[in-house]
Amino acid sequence: MAEKLITRIKEYRAKTDMTQERLAQLVGVRRETIVFVEQGKYVPSLRLANDIAKAFGVPIEELFIFKKAD
Amino acid sequence: MSKKTFERLRMVIAVALAGIVSISVVQQNFIIPIAAAVTAVVIMLGARKRVSEVIDDERDYKNAGDAARWTISIFAIGSAIMAMVFMALRASNSVFEILGQTLAYSACFVMLLQSALFSWFQKNGGKTDN
Numbered sequence: 001m002a003e004k005l006i007t008r009i010k011e012y013r014a015k016t017d018m019t020q021e022r023l024a025q026l027v028g029v030r031r032e033t034i035v036f037v038e039q040g041k042y043v044p045s046l047r048l049a050n051d052i053a054k055a056f057g058v059p060i061e062e063l064f065i066f067k068k069a070d
Numbered sequence: 071m072s073k074k075t076f077e078r079l080r081m082v083i084a085v086a087l088a089g090i091v092s093i094s095v096v097q098q099n100f101i102i103p104i105a106a107a108v109t110a111v112v113i114m115l116g117a118r119k120r121v122s123e124v125i126d127d128e129r130d131y132k133n134a135g136d137a138a139r140w141t142i143s144i145f146a147i148g149s150a151i152m153a154m155v156f157m158a159l160r161a162s163n164s165v166f167e168i169l170g171q172t173l174a175y176s177a178c179f180v181m182l183l184q185s186a187l188f189s190w191f192q193k194n195g196g197k198t199d200n
Contacts, residue, residue, distance in 0.1 A: 029127035036129060045128050 003066040005040040012056045012063065027051040071120040079117055083110050142184050149177035 013023060020038070024031040027048060036042035037052070044052070044064075053060045090106040118125065156170030 024124070028124055029129070030124050033127050033129045042129055048128060 002069045004069045005043050006065045006067055007038055007040055008063050008065070009034070009038045009052065009056075012058065016056060018055075023052070023055060026055045071117060071122065073121055073123040073125060076117055076121045076125065080114065083113060086110075142180060146177045146181055149173045153177070 009023075012018075013020070020031050020034045024034045027034075028051070029048065033042065033044075033048075037044050037048075049060050049064055053063050056063065087106055087110050091103040094100065094103040094106075153170045153174040156166040156173065160167035160170065
């Protein structure tokens with residue numbers, strides 16, 4: 001069964017007042033990649049997911065949630 | 071070097087290379103375009119190292135892989151069909167036979183190369199920066 005990726009990156013960015021550009025710089029990717037990850041259109045590698053979680057100081061499972069598609 | 075400067079440089083080099091190749095073809099000189107292409111690659115590699123921003127990342131690599139897979143599939147199937155069509159028409163003109171064979175061998179070569187590289191990557195598996 002297909003699963004949908006839901007991320008809370010946008011929420012955490014708002015909390016920490018961090019721009020997509022800044023997050024992209026911190027984790028070493030292009031801003032567009034952050035946009036796609038935020039929208040759940042791109043499933044990041046374990047390393048990138050870990051780096052993003054580290055940037056916010058939270059565990060990976062706090063940011064990335066897989067939900068079963070209806 | 072900023073990403074914007076790098077992109078401008080890439081554009082200038084591409085235009086210059088296209089010009090050099092065009093002139094060389096007209097003058098039937100095949101050494102100059104090869105030398106120009108090698109020089110362009112060296113300049114681009116050098117410039118790439120100086121860019122402080124991220125030029126490409128894991129999403130680009132994934133998309134490049136997907137695009138390559140589709141390209142090979144489309145090329146192989148398209149070439150096979152066209153090769154059969156050309157071979158069927160060979161009685162009308164002998165050029166069709168050469169075209170058909172060229173396409174068929176090209177498709178075989180691309181698939182062989184893809185298989186060899188795929189096997190290599192499978193054996194040395196999963197080594198990635200991402």
